[in-house]
Amino acid sequence: MTDGARARVSARVGAIGESATLAVDARAKALRAAGRPVIGFGAGEPDFPTPEYVVEAAAAACRDPRNHHYSATTGLPELREAVAAKTHRDSGYPVSAGQVLVANGGKQAIYQAFATLLDPGDEVLLPAPYWTTYPEAIRLAGGVPVPVHTDESSGYLASVQQLEAACTARTRVLLFCSPSNPTGAVYPPDQVEEIGRWAAEAGLWVVTDEIYEHLVYGEARHVSMPVVVPELADRCVVVNGVAKTYAMTGWRVGWMIGPADVVKAAANLESHLTSNVCNVAQRAALAAVSGDLAVVTAMRAAFDRRRQTIVRALSEIPGVTCPEPHGAFYAYPSVHGVLGRELRGRRPATSAELAELILDEAEVAVVPGEAFGTGGYLRLSYALGDEDLVEGVTRLHKLLAEAR
């Protein structure tokens, strides 16, 4: 639609697509509200309620007038201290409270990190498949996302050689996410170190997203890049939050940790953007990060059980290949073997078309790989109840086995 000679929406914002993951989830919820028995593998959030002691801290915070007014943009001092202590406890990264900037979720921290680090035309190396928000956050900051494609043959891990090949004189930042959304891939510690050393030598900044740090399974281990490559600390921003670890997606508390000058600049931006994060939510986050990790251990055991169930079930479907995810709560199977074949009178050529067909015919919601920069794949979140999970993959198997 145009308004005289120019579009009514700015080119910058008009170029932003809807979050595909939220769109799939919204469509599944709408169908369910209309009475359809849809099983949703779309949502990127734990199905557990927030732990009771966290909820109690928030309830108490509501009644405390100290929390009824504006507070410091950078975050409640107690929370910044607790995040610094938690970071040291969990990943061994020694940081001060002054290096912590609390934000409205890890998502805002990502936006602020890119807005603070990028000038127009700066390139960001972005291993693909990537979380759907990264390229939008990079472009909105004037940057240029440069996808570095990986596939199931490497377990969706980018190598230094691939990164080196994509690096140019304009490259400013490497985005690193392990465990990964959408693939569940976890970089082995020596590969994190190799990539970190390469980035440090290349003079790049690293934005490392550690939001799934506690959700690793089997032999996999999460290591924080600036811990294994300490010389990177002065050019590194760590993003994290309470959403995935403590089943607190709706509370909207995350943070970025970085060098003092970058954190100060990002805080200036945040002061004009959103002011402080809701004080009640910050008090809840304080209870979460100050507590022990017992609730996390229990949730991780449930995710691990579902992970094994889903990988086994997906691998039995003809035309589907599912590498074992070692972290987060996603499986990312290739469906190349199904595409182009006849299925219930249709012939899906892309994973987007296949995902639509699956929703229509099996009433199962999955997110197509196009949302993560790699068509030909589906993302299934296994953060849903065990029974629904089994019913969902059974329906999927029945449908896809009909492909001719």
Ligand SMILES: Cc1ncc(COP(=O)(O)O)c(C=O)c1O
């Ligand atoms: C890789 C990754 N980073 C960051 C986030 C943001 O989490 P939140 O904004 O809920 O803290 C998500 C959420 O889906 C994610 O998957």
